[in-house]
Amino acid sequence: MDLKHCVPESILEPSRQTPVLGNYEIAVLGGGPAGIAAAVAASRNGRKTILIERYGFLGGMGTAAGVTNFCGLHANVRGEIKQVVHGAADDLLARIARLDGLKEPHALFGGRINAQAYDTSAYKIAADDLMLSSGVTVLFHALAVGVSMSSTSVLDAIVLETKSGRGAICAEVFIDCSGDGDLAAWAGAPFELGDGEGNMLFPSMMFRINGVDAQRAGEAWKTIPQRMLEAQSTGRRFPRRVPMVRPQKHGIEWRANMTQVSRT
Numbered sequence: 437m438d439l440k441h442c443v444p445e446s447i448l449e450p451s452r453q454t455p456v457l458g459n460y461e462i463a464v465l466g467g468g469p470a471g472i473a474a475a476v477a478a479s480r481n482g483r484k485t486i487l488i489e490r491y492g493f494l495g496g497m498g499t500a501a502g503v504t505n506f507c508g509l510h511a512n513v514r515g516e517i518k519q520v521v522h523g524a525a526d527d528l529l530a531r532i533a534r535l536d537g538l539k540e541p542h543a544l545f546g547g548r549i550n551a552q553a554y555d556t557s558a559y560k561i562a563a564d565d566l567m568l569s570s571g572v573t574v575l576f577h578a579l580a581v582g583v584s585m586s587s588t589s590v591l592d593a594i595v596l597e598t599k600s601g602r603g604a605i606c607a608e609v610f611i612d613c614s615g616d617g618d619l620a621a622w623a624g625a626p627f628e629l630g631d632g633e634g635n636m637l638f639p640s641m642m643f644r645i646n647g648v649d650a651q652r653a654g655e656a657w658k659t660i661p662q663r664m665l666e667a668q669s670t671g672r673r674f675p676r677r678v679p680m681v682r683p684q685k686h687g688i689e690w691r692a693n694m695t696q697v698s699r700t
């Protein structure tokens with residue numbers, strides 16, 4: 437298409453007054469596992485705390501991206517499977533268990549660490565309850581888009597876009613749990629990407645399989661990797677060579693972690 441008019445490289449936005457939506461001692465950006473733990477800890481230590489999340493639920497990639505298992509909360513300690521991560525994890529696991537949403541941990545990666553499958557909706561409900569009972573204010577559907585700083589080293593406010601319009605949250609301390617370092621980057625903190633040569637962590641997508649017949653599936657978590665190995669020996673190439681396909685708490689549902697956009 438031949439565009440006759442000149443398209444500028446940038447535009448100048450008019451300045452505006454942004455309303456302050458609240459003033460807190462601690463503002464946590466991001467409601468994934470890191471944000472949940474940070475907000476609970478801050479609030480339980482008597483700090484007026486807000487947790488800001490772009491989606492309408494907590495859990496981060498653990499709920500939004502279908503991860504559906506905690507990897508590393510349990511480990512093989514001298515032959516015995518033990519929970520090795522505690523703190524806020526205890527409160528979250530207890531709540532998910534009360535909702536009947538936890539499966540027994542199973543060994544991964546040669547048995548050193550264990551993964552524990554959970555029901556995604558139970559996790560969301562448990563995390564909401566943990567926030568409420570810890571006294572954390574939660575602001576959902578709020579996408580952080582920038583910061584306001586009174587000097588190069590003092591962050592005063594985080595700027596949000598919400599369905600009700602743009603607003604700011606002021607705080608004494610900000611904790612970046614965005615998973616992407618958004619807040620730190622906007623505040624001018626130095627960062628590096630990947631290995632410095634343009635290589636980032638492989639993106640992957642987990643998915644769930646429903647309506648599984650447990651009897652017919654058997655121990656498919658053993659047979660699928662074997663069959664993929666056999667296929668590879670006859671020339672078939674998979675982006676991800678070691679798949680994880682596992683039953684969830686309720687055997688009708690399985691999770692699959694077997695896709696990957698790989699460069700090799």
Ligand SMILES: Cc1cc2nc3c(=O)[nH]c(=O)nc-3n(C[C@H](O)[C@H](O)[C@H](O)COP(=O)(O)OP(=O)(O)OC[C@H]3O[C@@H](n4cnc5c(N)ncnc54)[C@H](O)[C@@H]3O)c2cc1C
Pocket residue numbers: 465466467468469470471488489490491494495496497498501503505506507508578579580581613614615616618640641642693
């Ligand atoms: C495909 C995939 C498979 C994985 N497999 C496993 C596994 O099997 N087991 C396991 O234990 N771990 C797994 N992980 C890793 C695990 O998901 C992460 O380690 C964990 O989610 C990191 O937690 P976090 O709280 O730091 O960040 P995240 O979970 O990424 O949470 C960040 C939160 O911040 C919010 N956010 C980000 N930017 C903004 C913004 N600008 N404004 C408002 N909100 C914002 C996001 O919506 C999100 O809720 C996997 C991850 C992926 C993506």
